[in-house]
Amino acid sequence: MISIDRLDAELLRRLHGNARAGVAELAGLLGISRNTVLGRLQRLETAGILKGFRPVMDLEAAGIPVQAFIGLELDQRKLSSVVEALSRIPEVLEVTTQAGREDLMVRVASTTLQGVQSAAARMVDIPGVRHTNTTLTVSTPLPYRVQPLLDHLTRDSGWGRSTPLPVESHPPKRFD
Secondary structure (H helix, E strand, O other): OOOOOHHHHHHHHHHHHOOOOOHHHHHHHHOOOHHHHHHHHHHHHHOOOOOOOOOOOOOOOOOOOEEEEEEEEEOHHHHHHHHHHHHOOOOEEEEEEOOOOOOEEEEEEEOOHHHHHHHHHHHHOOOOEEEEEEEEEOOOOOOOOOHHHHHHHHOOOOOOOOOOOOHHHOOOOOOO
């Protein structure tokens, strides 16, 4: 496991804002060399922290307005076969394991409520699924994010070995 410092966090912030930014552009924005940017990106990728660059889709704008979370209670001995079966359901966007009554949380999307209901019905038919609980998503007032956590965790760390922190990148003072 590697540690992330403020330079890494700021590099990730810039990439999140514009994943198409080139190495030279990032170096200029951060006031560091292109080699430093390249080295940091390679280090983050090699460590498995940076998993790649993907488009962020607005499903509603794409005509897929209905999303839900479906909790599954399982015969836990069937976990891997249940996940395999879930991967074959096109409406399934993501599956996470969790502690609690439900063993899996499945995020689904469809063009209609009936599509979500159909996906849930297919899940109930998977051997090893004991129970489902569906919660419809009405809106997403705070989408998935990691930058505030990275900023918090790296607020007292350095900005690389010998590169000074750019003046415009100083975060505001916090009083917590």
